[in-house]
Amino acid sequence: MFIELVDSLRCLEPHDETWLVAAASRMDGRHLIDGVLGCPVCRRTYAVRNGTASFSKRQPDEADRDLTTLVADADPVHLTRAAALLDLSQPGGIVVLGGSWAAYADAVAELGVAHVVVLNARGSEASAQEVSSIVVDDRLPFGPAALRGVAVDGSAALPSLLSSTALLLRSRGRLVAPSDAAVPDGVEVLARDDRVWVAERTVVASPPVALQLGVRR
Numbered sequence: 001m002f003i004e005l006v007d008s009l010r011c012l013e014p015h016d017e018t019w020l021v022a023a024a025s026r027m028d029g030r031h032l033i034d035g036v037l038g039c040p041v042c043r044r045t046y047a048v049r050n051g052t053a054s055f056s057k058r059q060p061d062e063a064d065r066d067l068t069t070l071v072a073d074a075d076p077v078h079l080t081r082a083a084a085l086l087d088l089s090q091p092g093g094i095v096v097l098g099g100s101w102a103a104y105a106d107a108v109a110e111l112g113v114a115h116v117v118v119l120n121a122r123g124s125e126a127s128a129q130e131v132s133s134i135v136v137d138d139r140l141p142f143g144p145a146a147l148r149g150v151a152v153d154g155s156a157a158l159p160s161l162l163s164s165t166a167l168l169l170r171s172r173g174r175l176v177a178p179s180d181a182a183v184p185d186g187v188e189v190l191a192r193d194d195r196v197w198v199a200e201r202t203v204v205a206s207p208p209v210a211l212q213l214g215v216r217r
């Protein structure tokens with residue numbers, strides 16, 4: 001878990017949106033390997049073990065068992081397609097990959113245009129410093145408009161995850177899901193084929209946010 005990603009993470013409990021406070025027991029460079037993320041409002045804690053932060057309500061051992069280890073797909077044609085669907089032409093932001101999309105994590109990270117977060121998978125030994133992994137159930141631990149793109153399928157493409165994730169995308173952020181998944185509110189489908197649909201977050205009407213587009217902290 002890349003330490004700077006912690007700024008974008010939010011407690012999953014139903015209270016006012018709040019950031020999480022990291023307490024590290026082991027770091028590797030700028031990566032949090034072991035430690036805990038704590039919510040200052042409700043005191044819920046989220047464990048970080050072996051570099052993976054768990055936002056699951058399941059027991060850590062059970063969630064660990066379900067973690068797949070990434071097998072990288074380095075086929076340039078597949079990567080080009082993934083980059084196009086996620087609209088990775090401009091740098092900046094966070095991209096979340098779940099299910100079979102996680103196989104592109106290393107390759108997308110190497111493009112150097114986004115920080116990559118994989119769901120329910122352990123990064124490969126070779127994972128670039130730009131890949132973080134988190135364990136989730138049916139919601140992502142980010143605030144509104146925090147994400148630039150999300151691609152999920154398989155067990156990661158739960159209807160509840162898709163509907164909640166749509167609201168976490170920034171204006172024109174991309175959501176890629178299996179073609180048979182219901183399209184949630186808040187996004188408009190741009191294209192679909194027999195495998196996936198790709199949708200775009202409808203523009204969130206908020207002038208202050210719009211004025212800050214493109215400004216990086």
Ligand SMILES: [Zn+2]
Pocket residue numbers: 011012013015039040041042043044
């Ligand atoms: Zn909380």
